[in-house]
Amino acid sequence: MPVPAGDIMGSTGSAGRWTLLIVAAGSASEVRQSTMAFYTSAGFTAVSDSVLNKGQRQVTLVVENQDHSGTVTNLMIGVTTG
Numbered sequence: 001m002p003v004p005a006g007d008i009m010g011s012t013g014s015a016g017r018w019t020l021l022i023v024a025a026g027s028a029s030e031v032r033q034s035t036m037a038f039y040t041s042a043g044f045t046a047v048s049d050s051v052l053n054k055g056q057r058q059v060t061l062v063v064e065n066q067d068h069s070g071t072v073t074n075l076m077i078g079v080t081t082g
Helices: 028-041
Strands: 007-014 017-025 051-054 057-065 072-081
Touching (some): 017 028, 028 051, 028 057, 028 072
Antiparallel strands (some): 007 017, 017 072, 051 057, 057 072
16 A cells, blocks of 8 residues: 655554554645645545545545644545455
8 A cells, every 4th residue: 555755643543444643744735635646646536625445445535733833734645444
């Protein structure tokens, strides 16, 4: 599973589901758009502006500006397989 650029802060998972927290440079909007483009270029198909599918995998993105910053964003990536 490809992982976009940024600092990995934590992860968890089991039974076909995992979640990854990344701190990334840019506003929440910029990070969401660049992450969607990253996964689209890796062969995923966008289902909405924050959900992509590829085969049995679904990726869900959640973004939030960190501490109200416009230049640092928390990016949560949820992946389900099945």
